[in-house]
Amino acid sequence: MSTTRTPDRIEARPAxxxxxxxxxxxxxxxxxxxxxxxxxxxQTFEKVGTVTLVVKFAPNDDGETLIVTPELKAKAPQAPRKSRTFFMGDDGLRRDNPAQGRLDGFDEDDQPRAGRIAPKDGQS
Structure with missing residues (x-):
């Protein structure tokens, strides 16, 4: 008859x-x-987020100790990204239409450049 040794239950330490x-x-x-x-x-984005802690326990080869491996992950809401329109040119994606010339006085976001005023019709 074989007997299985069951250890006495030990008191848990605070987590x-x-x-x-x-x-x-x-x-x-x-x-x-x-x-x-x-x-x-x-709070900022008024959306749900999560924080997850996983603690893995694996028996060590010595039969007496455990390997404890933590995994910590967060999934926080993020600010929405602004969409942009792009054109496919010979050199790849680009913001400006390769079939049209660039308007002087505007930056890559089509906003007037600081310190420069776009000319009125008929002026250069």
Missing amino acids: EAVLHEIDGGRLLDDLSEMIRDTAEAC
Whole structure:
């Protein structure tokens, strides 16, 4: 008859104490920063964000210790990106139409350049 050894249940340490020992405390520092940054982004963009902490435990080859590997991820809302229209030219994508000339006095966003005034009709 074989007997299976079941260890006595040990008392759990506070989670914060265990997490503090992972990566010399940097895990908790990074977690705190991610929580702050994600919360700020949620308020700014009025959207949902998440912070996820996963702690993996794997038995070590010695049979007595565990390898503990943390994974920390944040998905914070971001500002929407502005869409732009591009043309396909011989040299790839470009903002200006290769079939038309450039208007002097405008920057790449089609805004008048600072300090320059676009000429009125009939003037150059």
